[in-house]
Amino acid sequence: MTGQAPNSAGTNVNGKTVTMNALTGKIRLVTFFYTHCPDICPLTAYQLEQVQNQLVQLRTFGTKVAIVSIDMDPEHDSLSTIRLWSRHFHANYSGWYFLRANLKQTNQILSAWGVQKQSVPGTLYLSHTVKTVLVDQNGNIRKTYNTANLNPSEIVSDVNGIIARSNW
Protein backbone atom coordinates (compact mmCIF):
# COMPACT_ATOMS: atom_id res chain seq x y z
CA MET A 1 0.00 0.00 0.00
CA THR A 2 1.48 3.33 -1.05
CA GLY A 3 0.40 6.89 -1.68
CA GLN A 4 -1.71 9.06 0.54
CA ALA A 5 -3.41 7.64 3.61
CA PRO A 6 -7.20 7.57 3.40
CA ASN A 7 -8.94 10.27 5.41
CA SER A 8 -10.72 7.89 7.74
CA ALA A 9 -12.97 9.20 10.47
CA GLY A 10 -14.30 7.62 13.61
CA THR A 11 -15.49 8.31 17.10
CA ASN A 12 -12.78 8.20 19.72
CA VAL A 13 -13.32 6.62 23.13
CA ASN A 14 -13.94 10.11 24.52
CA GLY A 15 -16.90 10.48 22.17
CA LYS A 16 -15.25 13.00 19.88
CA THR A 17 -14.91 12.55 16.14
CA VAL A 18 -11.35 12.19 14.92
CA THR A 19 -10.21 12.24 11.30
CA MET A 20 -6.90 11.29 9.81
CA ASN A 21 -6.70 14.74 8.22
CA ALA A 22 -7.07 16.37 11.62
CA LEU A 23 -3.90 14.52 12.63
CA THR A 24 -1.91 15.87 9.70
CA GLY A 25 1.38 17.18 11.03
CA LYS A 26 1.85 14.11 13.18
CA ILE A 27 3.37 10.80 12.25
CA ARG A 28 0.69 8.14 12.58
CA LEU A 29 0.75 4.43 13.19
CA VAL A 30 -2.53 3.05 11.96
CA THR A 31 -3.65 -0.40 13.00
CA PHE A 32 -6.84 -2.44 13.18
CA PHE A 33 -8.45 -4.42 15.99
CA TYR A 34 -11.61 -5.84 17.49
CA THR A 35 -12.09 -6.51 21.17
CA HIS A 36 -13.17 -10.14 20.88
CA CYS A 37 -9.93 -10.94 19.09
CA PRO A 38 -8.23 -13.70 21.07
CA ASP A 39 -4.65 -13.32 19.97
CA ILE A 40 -3.31 -11.03 17.26
CA CYS A 41 -5.09 -7.82 18.30
CA PRO A 42 -4.17 -7.86 22.00
CA LEU A 43 -0.63 -8.85 21.08
CA THR A 44 -0.45 -5.97 18.64
CA ALA A 45 -1.84 -3.57 21.23
CA TYR A 46 0.72 -4.83 23.71
CA GLN A 47 3.51 -4.19 21.20
CA LEU A 48 2.12 -0.73 20.47
CA GLU A 49 2.07 -0.07 24.20
CA GLN A 50 5.83 -0.67 24.09
CA VAL A 51 6.06 1.77 21.18
CA GLN A 52 4.00 4.30 23.14
CA ASN A 53 6.24 3.94 26.17
CA GLN A 54 9.42 4.42 24.16
CA LEU A 55 8.00 7.48 22.41
CA VAL A 56 6.83 8.93 25.72
CA GLN A 57 10.41 8.66 26.94
CA LEU A 58 11.55 10.45 23.80
CA ARG A 59 8.86 13.09 24.42
CA THR A 60 7.44 12.69 20.94
CA PHE A 61 4.32 10.71 21.77
CA GLY A 62 1.17 12.72 21.29
CA THR A 63 3.05 15.79 20.10
CA LYS A 64 4.78 14.39 17.02
CA VAL A 65 3.46 10.84 16.85
CA ALA A 66 0.01 9.32 17.23
CA ILE A 67 -1.28 5.78 17.21
CA VAL A 68 -4.64 5.23 15.54
CA SER A 69 -6.38 1.94 16.23
CA ILE A 70 -9.44 1.40 14.06
CA ASP A 71 -12.16 -0.97 15.23
CA MET A 72 -13.15 -3.67 12.75
CA ASP A 73 -16.27 -4.96 14.48
CA PRO A 74 -18.66 -2.15 15.45
CA GLU A 75 -21.54 -4.62 15.61
CA HIS A 76 -20.06 -6.14 18.75
CA ASP A 77 -17.77 -3.39 20.02
CA SER A 78 -19.27 -0.37 21.72
CA LEU A 79 -17.20 2.64 22.68
CA SER A 80 -17.36 1.53 26.30
CA THR A 81 -16.05 -1.97 25.53
CA ILE A 82 -13.33 -0.44 23.39
CA ARG A 83 -12.41 1.90 26.22
CA LEU A 84 -12.26 -1.01 28.66
CA TRP A 85 -10.19 -3.08 26.23
CA SER A 86 -7.79 -0.23 25.57
CA ARG A 87 -7.14 0.29 29.26
CA HIS A 88 -5.53 -3.13 29.48
CA PHE A 89 -2.74 -1.68 27.37
CA HIS A 90 -2.34 1.48 29.42
CA ALA A 91 -3.21 3.58 26.42
CA ASN A 92 -2.25 7.22 26.77
CA TYR A 93 -5.23 8.86 25.13
CA SER A 94 -3.30 12.06 24.45
CA GLY A 95 -1.73 10.26 21.51
CA TRP A 96 -3.47 6.90 21.11
CA TYR A 97 -6.83 7.07 19.38
CA PHE A 98 -9.27 4.17 19.34
CA LEU A 99 -11.77 4.90 16.62
CA ARG A 100 -15.16 3.34 16.02
CA ALA A 101 -17.51 4.01 13.12
CA ASN A 102 -20.79 2.44 12.10
CA LEU A 103 -20.73 -0.78 10.13
CA LYS A 104 -21.10 0.79 6.71
CA GLN A 105 -18.42 3.36 7.39
CA THR A 106 -16.18 0.72 8.93
CA ASN A 107 -16.41 -1.44 5.84
CA GLN A 108 -15.53 1.58 3.70
CA ILE A 109 -12.60 2.44 5.96
CA LEU A 110 -11.27 -1.12 5.90
CA SER A 111 -11.57 -1.26 2.14
CA ALA A 112 -9.72 2.03 1.79
CA TRP A 113 -6.89 0.70 3.94
CA GLY A 114 -6.78 -2.65 2.14
CA VAL A 115 -7.98 -4.62 5.13
CA GLN A 116 -10.16 -7.66 4.67
CA LYS A 117 -12.29 -9.24 7.35
CA GLN A 118 -14.43 -12.31 7.40
CA SER A 119 -16.65 -13.56 10.22
CA VAL A 120 -15.77 -16.97 11.60
CA PRO A 121 -19.03 -18.95 11.50
CA GLY A 122 -20.62 -19.63 14.87
CA THR A 123 -18.25 -17.38 16.77
CA LEU A 124 -17.57 -13.72 17.49
CA TYR A 125 -14.19 -14.01 15.84
CA LEU A 126 -12.95 -12.49 12.63
CA SER A 127 -10.36 -13.64 10.18
CA HIS A 128 -8.66 -10.50 8.99
CA THR A 129 -5.71 -8.77 7.44
CA VAL A 130 -3.03 -7.98 10.00
CA LYS A 131 -1.09 -4.87 9.28
CA THR A 132 0.08 -1.64 10.82
CA VAL A 133 0.70 1.31 8.55
CA LEU A 134 3.23 4.07 9.12
CA VAL A 135 2.00 7.43 7.83
CA ASP A 136 4.21 10.50 7.83
CA GLN A 137 3.31 14.04 8.87
CA ASN A 138 2.05 14.83 5.37
CA GLY A 139 -0.20 11.83 5.09
CA ASN A 140 2.12 9.74 2.94
CA ILE A 141 2.16 6.03 3.61
CA ARG A 142 5.78 5.23 4.37
CA LYS A 143 5.75 1.61 5.42
CA THR A 144 3.46 -1.27 6.17
CA TYR A 145 4.35 -3.72 8.91
CA ASN A 146 3.31 -7.30 9.22
CA THR A 147 1.50 -7.05 12.52
CA ALA A 148 2.13 -10.71 13.19
CA ASN A 149 5.81 -9.89 13.71
CA LEU A 150 5.58 -6.37 15.01
CA ASN A 151 8.88 -5.14 16.40
CA PRO A 152 8.50 -2.04 18.63
CA SER A 153 12.16 -1.09 18.31
CA GLU A 154 11.95 -1.18 14.54
CA ILE A 155 8.88 1.03 14.57
CA VAL A 156 10.43 3.56 16.94
CA SER A 157 13.56 3.61 14.79
CA ASP A 158 11.48 4.26 11.67
CA VAL A 159 9.53 7.00 13.42
CA ASN A 160 12.72 8.63 14.68
CA GLY A 161 14.13 8.50 11.17
CA ILE A 162 11.15 10.40 9.78
CA ILE A 163 11.39 12.97 12.58
CA ALA A 164 15.12 13.40 11.99
CA ARG A 165 14.67 13.91 8.25
CA SER A 166 11.91 16.44 8.84
CA ASN A 167 14.44 18.52 10.78
CA TRP A 168 16.93 18.66 7.93
Next chain:
Amino acid sequence: MSLLTEVSDLVKSNLNRTVVAFSILSVFTAFGLSGCGNTVTNNSSSNTSSMNMNMSGTESLPAVKFSTQPKGDLKAGENVRILVFVSQNSQAVNDADMVDFEIWKNGAPMSAHQMFSAKKTGNGQYSIIHMFPTQGTYYVMYHVTARGSHVMEPQKVIVKS
Protein backbone atom coordinates in the same frame (compact mmCIF):
# COMPACT_ATOMS: atom_id res chain seq x y z
CA MET B 1 -24.01 -25.37 24.87
CA SER B 2 -23.60 -23.97 21.38
CA LEU B 3 -20.19 -22.99 20.18
CA LEU B 4 -21.33 -19.40 19.84
CA THR B 5 -22.53 -19.36 23.43
CA GLU B 6 -19.33 -20.92 24.58
CA VAL B 7 -17.17 -18.54 22.63
CA SER B 8 -19.31 -15.65 23.80
CA ASP B 9 -18.72 -16.70 27.40
CA LEU B 10 -15.04 -17.00 26.69
CA VAL B 11 -14.75 -13.51 25.37
CA LYS B 12 -16.85 -11.74 27.98
CA SER B 13 -13.89 -11.06 30.16
CA ASN B 14 -11.52 -8.63 28.52
CA LEU B 15 -9.02 -9.23 31.24
CA ASN B 16 -9.05 -12.95 30.69
CA ARG B 17 -8.45 -12.45 27.00
CA THR B 18 -5.59 -10.15 27.71
CA VAL B 19 -4.10 -12.63 30.14
CA VAL B 20 -4.41 -15.32 27.50
CA ALA B 21 -2.81 -13.02 24.96
CA PHE B 22 0.04 -12.31 27.31
CA SER B 23 0.37 -16.03 27.92
CA ILE B 24 0.66 -16.58 24.22
CA LEU B 25 3.12 -13.70 24.01
CA SER B 26 5.13 -15.23 26.82
CA VAL B 27 5.32 -18.50 24.98
CA PHE B 28 6.40 -16.70 21.81
CA THR B 29 8.94 -14.69 23.72
CA ALA B 30 10.27 -17.70 25.55
CA PHE B 31 10.75 -19.82 22.51
CA GLY B 32 11.11 -17.18 19.87
CA LEU B 33 8.42 -16.55 17.30
CA SER B 34 9.01 -19.73 15.43
CA GLY B 35 7.08 -19.42 12.27
CA CYS B 36 7.20 -22.27 9.89
CA GLY B 37 8.98 -20.28 7.26
CA ASN B 38 10.60 -17.63 9.37
CA THR B 39 12.15 -17.33 12.76
CA VAL B 40 11.65 -13.96 14.30
CA THR B 41 12.09 -13.04 17.90
CA ASN B 42 10.61 -9.96 19.46
CA ASN B 43 14.03 -9.05 20.73
CA SER B 44 15.68 -9.60 17.41
CA SER B 45 17.98 -6.85 16.35
CA SER B 46 17.14 -7.54 12.75
CA ASN B 47 14.29 -5.59 11.33
CA THR B 48 11.98 -8.23 10.06
CA SER B 49 8.49 -6.94 10.60
CA SER B 50 7.96 -5.87 7.06
CA MET B 51 10.34 -8.13 5.22
CA ASN B 52 8.46 -11.28 4.65
CA MET B 53 5.32 -10.16 2.97
CA ASN B 54 3.88 -8.05 0.29
CA MET B 55 1.55 -5.65 2.02
CA SER B 56 0.63 -3.68 -1.03
CA GLY B 57 -3.07 -3.47 -1.72
CA THR B 58 -5.56 -6.00 -0.51
CA GLU B 59 -4.66 -9.65 -0.78
CA SER B 60 -7.29 -12.31 -0.41
CA LEU B 61 -7.35 -14.08 2.92
CA PRO B 62 -5.60 -17.44 2.78
CA ALA B 63 -7.88 -20.44 2.40
CA VAL B 64 -7.48 -23.11 5.06
CA LYS B 65 -8.65 -26.70 4.79
CA PHE B 66 -8.75 -28.63 8.04
CA SER B 67 -8.57 -32.40 8.39
CA THR B 68 -7.43 -35.17 10.67
CA GLN B 69 -5.67 -38.44 10.01
CA PRO B 70 -7.44 -40.72 10.47
CA LYS B 71 -10.56 -38.97 9.27
CA GLY B 72 -13.90 -39.12 11.07
CA ASP B 73 -14.35 -40.10 14.69
CA LEU B 74 -11.12 -40.39 16.61
CA LYS B 75 -10.14 -42.69 19.45
CA ALA B 76 -9.03 -41.55 22.89
CA GLY B 77 -5.48 -42.41 23.78
CA GLU B 78 -4.33 -42.78 20.20
CA ASN B 79 -2.14 -40.43 18.25
CA VAL B 80 -3.87 -38.44 15.56
CA ARG B 81 -2.43 -36.04 13.03
CA ILE B 82 -4.23 -32.71 12.96
CA LEU B 83 -3.47 -30.74 9.86
CA VAL B 84 -4.38 -27.79 7.73
CA PHE B 85 -3.68 -27.12 4.12
CA VAL B 86 -3.11 -23.42 3.52
CA SER B 87 -3.45 -21.84 0.11
CA GLN B 88 -3.94 -18.47 -1.48
CA ASN B 89 -5.31 -17.99 -4.95
CA SER B 90 -5.13 -21.78 -5.39
CA GLN B 91 -1.41 -21.81 -4.64
CA ALA B 92 0.01 -23.61 -1.61
CA VAL B 93 1.31 -21.27 1.08
CA ASN B 94 4.67 -22.48 2.34
CA ASP B 95 5.78 -19.35 4.16
CA ALA B 96 3.20 -19.03 6.91
CA ASP B 97 4.39 -16.95 9.86
CA MET B 98 2.59 -19.09 12.39
CA VAL B 99 0.21 -22.00 12.43
CA ASP B 100 -1.16 -22.96 15.82
CA PHE B 101 -3.87 -25.31 16.97
CA GLU B 102 -5.94 -24.39 20.00
CA ILE B 103 -7.58 -27.46 21.51
CA TRP B 104 -10.16 -27.68 24.24
CA LYS B 105 -12.79 -30.08 25.44
CA ASN B 106 -16.37 -28.92 25.06
CA GLY B 107 -17.26 -26.71 28.02
CA ALA B 108 -13.71 -26.33 29.26
CA PRO B 109 -12.74 -22.90 30.61
CA MET B 110 -10.38 -20.71 28.62
CA SER B 111 -7.61 -21.57 31.05
CA ALA B 112 -7.86 -25.20 29.96
CA HIS B 113 -7.36 -24.43 26.29
CA GLN B 114 -4.07 -25.77 25.00
CA MET B 115 -2.04 -24.21 22.21
CA PHE B 116 0.20 -26.25 19.95
CA SER B 117 2.51 -24.88 17.29
CA ALA B 118 2.33 -26.77 14.03
CA LYS B 119 5.24 -27.66 11.82
CA LYS B 120 5.32 -27.57 8.08
CA THR B 121 4.97 -31.15 6.99
CA GLY B 122 4.22 -30.87 3.31
CA ASN B 123 3.41 -28.58 0.45
CA GLY B 124 1.15 -26.00 2.09
CA GLN B 125 0.53 -28.45 4.90
CA TYR B 126 1.09 -27.78 8.60
CA SER B 127 0.37 -30.35 11.26
CA ILE B 128 0.80 -31.66 14.77
CA ILE B 129 0.54 -35.11 16.28
CA HIS B 130 -1.88 -35.06 19.19
CA MET B 131 -3.46 -37.54 21.56
CA PHE B 132 -6.88 -36.80 23.01
CA PRO B 133 -6.77 -38.24 26.52
CA THR B 134 -10.45 -39.03 27.01
CA GLN B 135 -13.56 -39.49 24.96
CA GLY B 136 -15.86 -36.58 24.32
CA THR B 137 -16.45 -33.62 22.10
CA TYR B 138 -13.47 -31.38 21.49
CA TYR B 139 -12.88 -28.26 19.51
CA VAL B 140 -9.76 -27.63 17.50
CA MET B 141 -9.33 -24.08 16.32
CA TYR B 142 -6.60 -23.38 13.83
CA HIS B 143 -4.84 -20.05 13.93
CA VAL B 144 -3.08 -19.43 10.66
CA THR B 145 -1.05 -16.26 10.27
CA ALA B 146 0.23 -15.95 6.76
CA ARG B 147 0.61 -13.46 3.95
CA GLY B 148 -0.42 -10.58 6.18
CA SER B 149 -3.62 -12.18 7.42
CA HIS B 150 -4.83 -14.10 10.42
CA VAL B 151 -7.36 -16.81 9.72
CA MET B 152 -9.03 -18.92 12.36
CA GLU B 153 -11.95 -21.27 12.68
CA PRO B 154 -12.95 -23.85 15.29
CA GLN B 155 -13.63 -27.39 14.19
CA LYS B 156 -15.66 -29.92 16.14
CA VAL B 157 -13.97 -33.24 16.75
CA ILE B 158 -15.62 -36.33 18.23
CA VAL B 159 -13.36 -38.61 20.24
CA LYS B 160 -14.63 -42.05 21.17
CA SER B 161 -13.35 -44.49 23.73
